[in-house]
Amino acid sequence: MNKILSILAVGMVGACSAVSAADIVGTVTYKGAAPAEKTITPILDDPTCGASYNGKAPTTHFYAVGANGEFGDVIVSLKDTTGSTGASAAPAVMDQKACLYTPTILTVQTGQKLIVKNSDPVLHNVHLNPTVPENEKANEASINAAQMPNGADLNYSFVKPEKFLKFQCDVHPWMFAWVTIVDSPYYAQTGADGKFVIKNVPPGKYTIVANHRKAGEKTQDIEVKDANVSVAFTFEPK
Amino acid sequence: MNKNCPTEYNPWLHYFAIATAITTFLLLGLGGLVTSHEAGMSVPDWPNTYGYNMFLFPIGKWVGGVFYEHTHRLLASAVGLLTVILAVWLWRGDARRWMGRLGLVAVLLVIAQGVLGGLRVRWHMDNLGVFHGTVAQVFFILVCALALLTSRWWLQLSAERNWVSVPAGLRSLFVVTTFLIFLQLMLGATMRHQHAGLAIRDFPLAYGQWWPDTSPEAMARYNSQRVEVVTETPVTAFQIILQMFHRLGALAIFLAVTLCAWQARRQLGRRDGLARMAAAWHGLLILQIGLGIETLHSNKAADIATLHVMIGALSLVTGALWCVIAFRRSDATPKLAGNRANSGELNCPAVLALGGK
Ligand code: HEM
Ligand SMILES: [Cu+2]
Numbered sequence: 190m191n192k193i194l195s196i197l198a199v200g201m202v203g204a205c206s207a208v209s210a211a212d213i214v215g216t217v218t219y220k221g222a223a224p225a226e227k228t229i230t231p232i233l234d235d236p237t238c239g240a241s242y243n244g245k246a247p248t249t250h251f252y253a254v255g256a257n258g259e260f261g262d263v264i265v266s267l268k269d270t271t272g273s274t275g276a277s278a279a280p281a282v283m284d285q286k287a288c289l290y291t292p293t294i295l296t297v298q299t300g301q302k303l304i305v306k307n308s309d310p311v312l313h314n315v316h317l318n319p320t321v322p323e324n325e326k327a328n329e330a331s332i333n334a335a336q337m338p339n340g341a342d343l344n345y346s347f348v349k350p351e352k353f354l355k356f357q358c359d360v361h362p363w364m365f366a367w368v369t370i371v372d373s374p375y376y377a378q379t380g381a382d383g384k385f386v387i388k389n390v391p392p393g394k395y396t397i398v399a400n401h402r403k404a405g406e407k408t409q410d411i412e413v414k415d416a417n418v419s420v421a422f423t424f425e426p427k
Numbered sequence: 428m429n430k431n432c433p434t435e436y437n438p439w440l441h442y443f444a445i446a447t448a449i450t451t452f453l454l455l456g457l458g459g460l461v462t463s464h465e466a467g468m469s470v471p472d473w474p475n476t477y478g479y480n481m482f483l484f485p486i487g488k489w490v491g492g493v494f495y496e497h498t499h500r501l502l503a504s505a506v507g508l509l510t511v512i513l514a515v516w517l518w519r520g521d522a523r524r525w526m527g528r529l530g531l532v533a534v535l536l537v538i539a540q541g542v543l544g545g546l547r548v549r550w551h552m553d554n555l556g557v558f559h560g561t562v563a564q565v566f567f568i569l570v571c572a573l574a575l576l577t578s579r580w581w582l583q584l585s586a587e588r589n590w591v592s593v594p595a596g597l598r599s600l601f602v603v604t605t606f607l608i609f610l611q612l613m614l615g616a617t618m619r620h621q622h623a624g625l626a627i628r629d630f631p632l633a634y635g636q637w638w639p640d641t642s643p644e645a646m647a648r649y650n651s652q653r654v655e656v657v658t659e660t661p662v663t664a665f666q667i668i669l670q671m672f673h674r675l676g677a678l679a680i681f682l683a684v685t686l687c688a689w690q691a692r693r694q695l696g697r698r699d700g701l702a703r704m705a706a707a708w709h710g711l712l713i714l715q716i717g718l719g720i721e722t723l724h725s726n727k728a729a730d731i732a733t734l735h736v737m738i739g740a741l742s743l744v745t746g747a748l749w750c751v752i753a754f755r756r757s758d759a760t761p762k763l764a765g766n767r768a769n770s771g772e773l774n775c776p777a778v779l780a781l782g783g784k
Contacts, residue, residue, distance in 0.1 A: 224652050231656065235491055251654055311490060314471050333471040333551055335478075355660070359469035360491040362657040403651050427648040 210389040211413050215420035217383045217399055219260040222426065223252035224403075229289075229363045237311045238288035238361060250293060251403050259383030260401070260424060262294040267387070268396040268408070270373035275301030275346075278374075282306065283356070283366060285313050285336070290356060290366035294402065296378050298371055299350065305343040307336040313364070315343055318355040323348045324370070353402050367402055390418075399424075434522045436579045443516065444574040447509040451570050452740070454506050455563055457499045459736035462619050463729035465657055466492025467556060473545040476500070503541060510537045513573065521577070529573060536566045553620050560616035564609070567740055568747045575748055584755065593701065593753040597694050601705075601753060604683040605746030611676045612739055618669050619732075624658040626666035630723050633671060641667050677716055684712045701752060708745045715742055 226248040233239040233246050253261030275298030284291050284306045297303050305315050316333040319325040324347045325332065331343050347354075347370040358364035377385035390413045399407045399422040407422050461467055469492030470476050476484040477493075481500055489497055514530030521527060540562050547555035575581055584590065618626070633639040634649065641664035650661045684705075691705035718735040725731045 224654050227654050227656050229656050237490070249654055249656060249659075251659075312477070312488065312493075314469055316468055316471070333468055335471050337477075359466055359496075360493050362465040362492060365659050403653075405647055405651060427644075427651045 209415045210391050211415055212417045213387040213390055213397065213411070213413065213420060214417055215265065215385055215422065217260040217263045217265070217379050217385065217422045217424070218258040219252065219254045219404065219424045220258055223254050224426075226251060231363055232288055232361070235288065235311075235361065237309075241287035247287075247289065253381060255381060255383060259379075259381065260404075260422075261379050261381045261383060262401065263379040263383075263385070263404075263422070263424075264294070264296050264369050264371075264376065264400045265379065265385045265387065265422075266371050266376040266398050266400070267373065267390065268398050270375050270395070272373050273298045273300050273371075274374045275299050280304050283368075284308050285315075285358070285364070288313075288361050288364060290358075290364055293366045294369075294378065295366065296369045296371060296376055297347065298374065298376075299347055301346065303345040303347075303368065305336070305345065305356075307338065307340055310338045312337050312340075312360065313358045314360055316357050316359055317345070318357065319347075319351060320354070321349045321351045324351055324354065352400060369400070434582055434585075436582050437520060437577065438579070440516055440520060441574065441577040441579070443509075444513060444570065444577050447506070447513050448567070448570045448574045450502070450506050450509060451567050452737070454499070454502045455567060455740050456733060456737045457495065457502055458560070458563060459733035460729060461492075461495045461499050462556065462560075462736075463727070463732045464492055464495050465622060466495045467553065468548060468551070469493050470496045470500075470548065473500075473548045500544075503544070507537050507541060510534055510570070513570075517573070517577075526573075526576060529569065529576075533566065533569050533573065536562060536569065540566060553622060556620040557613070557616045560620070561613055564612055564740055564743055568744055571744045571748060572751055575751065581755075584752075588758065590756045590758075591695060591699060592758055593756045594694060595757070597690055598750065598753045598757065600683075600690060601687055601746060601750050604680065604687050605743065605750055607676070607680050607683060608739075608743050608746055611673065611680055612743060614669060614673045614676060615736070615739060618666070618673060619736075621660075621666050621669070622658055623660045623662055623666055624653075624655045625723060625727055626662050626670045628723060628726070630674075630720055633667070633674075638671065639667055673719075677719060681712055681716060684709050701749060701756075704745065704749055704752075708742070708749065711738060711742050711745060714738055 228246045228248050230246050233242060233244065250262075255261070278298060278301045280302035281295060281297045282304045283295055286308045288309060288311065295303075307313055313336050314333060315331070315336055317325075317328060317331075319328070319332075327348045328345050331345070334343055336343060347368075349370070350372045351370045353367040353369055356366040356368060375387050375390055377387045379385045392413050392415065394410065394412045397409050397411050397420055401424060404424045405427070407424065409420060409422070411418055411420060472478065474481060476497055477488065479485070481497070481504075484497060510530075510533050514527075514534045517530035518527035540559065543555055543559045543562060546552070547559055627633045627639065629635065634645075639645075646662070646664055653662065688702075688705040688709040691699070691702040695702045715735065715738045718731060718738055722728075722732050722735050
């Protein structure tokens with residue numbers, strides 16, 4: 190009886206907090222000059238890959254910084270939150286197109302499906318480099334998988350949080366993508382406008398973390414009540 | 428055959444050994460290219476290639492990194508085959524039993540090498556690449572030694588024994604120096620198998636200092652500024668220190684080889700073959716250091732980095748063969764005239780052949 194009561198109580202609290210949840214909205218800015226991107230020249234040496242570029246090689250996109258410092262590709266999450274909804278979330282998709290991964294920075298939840306496609310007329314090998322052993326184990330079967338032109342999609346799913354798990358192709362050594370795995374639905378990734386929204390956050394005190402693969406990590410302590418909270422992060426050259 | 432007889436020179440065996448050594452050298456270069464192009468994992472399966480039997484893999488699919496990795500596997504099979512033939516030939520055709528055994532060791536090494544390479548791919552263990560690179564160098568020394576030991580020059584030297592003996596001190600100096608080079612190669616292989624691009628770009632300074640700052644703050648700063656097209660991976664303090672040791676190692680080796688060349692000349696005389704070989708060795712190391720520096724300046728251009736691996740291998744082999752010859756010439760009592768009759772070599776046909784020079 191006691192047990193049932195306590196389960197009910199927990200359920201009520203959960204329901205209430207869901208009702209009074211608020212959004213965290215924010216912006217991330219990069220102040221100062223980001224390091225210059227490099228041209229991916231070797232892509233032109235490969236006849237098939239080069240054909241997509243008309244003699245003009247693309248560049249790296251490590252720092253997606255807008256004219257006013259809008260900082261894209263920053264992953265914002267709430268530290269130590271759990272309760273992943275990955276299993277029921279729509280699958281995330283990563284494509285290989287014109288011999289590049291798109292997107293190159295991607296965030297998924299634990300248990301969420303990640304589909305890797307090959308839209309190119311060339312073969313790629315999708316080679317993952319997890320640093321968390323559980324994630325390696327969970328994807329052992331296709332940890333370095335060949336994907337022929339129009340080959341079947343590859344499916345991945347991760348069990349533990351991990352920052353910037355590297356995907357690479359060894360046939361085309363400039364091809365990289367970095368997938369971050371979080372353990373809760375309370376995360377967002379900034380777009381080209383440097384903005385993010387984390388939806389439906391239950392009230393409470395949190396440490397909010399902004400992570401950029403090159404620029405590093407910034408944190409702030411925030412409290413969520415029943416109104417939306419806004420947060421601003423600023424990164425600078427180190 | 429009379430066991431006191433010097434071994435008969437077999438030109439075809441010798442040429443075959445040389446061919447094996449040259450093919451191995453090319454294989455080393457091709458292996459270096461695989462790593463330089465970061466293509467070690469571009470063929471995810473082994474012993475098959477993308478599901479094909481490796482010898483039937485269609486040429487149309489030899490693209491990008493696959494080209495290097497696949498041709499490396501094919502050439503490696505060729506070297507394996509040559510080695511087996513050489514070993515059988517030595518076993519059956521060389522009067523020196525131990526030559527047959529050396530041939531067997533070569534076969535075991537080449538098998539180990541193939542398996543190491545395969546496991547590296549299958550187990551996704553880039554670190555095995557370090558052993559794979561190191562065993563490759565040892566194997567190369569061995570086949571070069573086999574080529575030397577089957578040469579007419581070596582057999583003649585052993586038969587006539589009219590050498591200036593090489594003092595023990597000088598031999599030790601060369602052994603130690605050769606070993607230093609071996610360590611340097613292992614350091615180099617470890618650096619290359621970090622797959623992290625160059626840990627330090629500037630030379631002779633490192634990040635503008637004689638000894639770079641490797642504190643966590645400094646590392647974060649270096650990495651935030653780092654933009655690489657290939658091997659885009661954060662650099663670690665370990666990798667920086669590895670390169671610093673490689674630089675110090677180069678300095679130590681340069682000094683040691685200079686000392687070797689000078690002492691060989693002083694102790695054996697300028698015209699002695701070993702003194703000349705030591706001088707050539709010295710030149711090779713200067714070239715090697717130049718290539719190392721150029722590897723940095725070219726931001727690890729694949730051809731330069733690969734040349735650096737190949738000349739590194741030649742430096743090691745030169746040192747090792749020098750030592751082999753020096754140990755042959757270690758006998759303090761040069762052969763006296765008339766000894767030949769005493770040692771029962773009178774009825775040896777090969778001696779007559781050799782003596783006819
Ligand atoms: C005594 C002279 C040297 C020897 C014998 C030597 C040998 C080697 C070898 C054998 C490798 C590659 C190992 C492998 O992949 O299996 C290597 C890598 C390397 N060496 Fe040297 N080295 C010498 C001097 C130098 C110097 C002076 C520099 C420049 C400061 C240098 C820079 C490098 C670099 C940057 C690599 C890694 C290249 C890459 O990642 O592709 N080396 N070295
Ligand atoms: Cu690819």
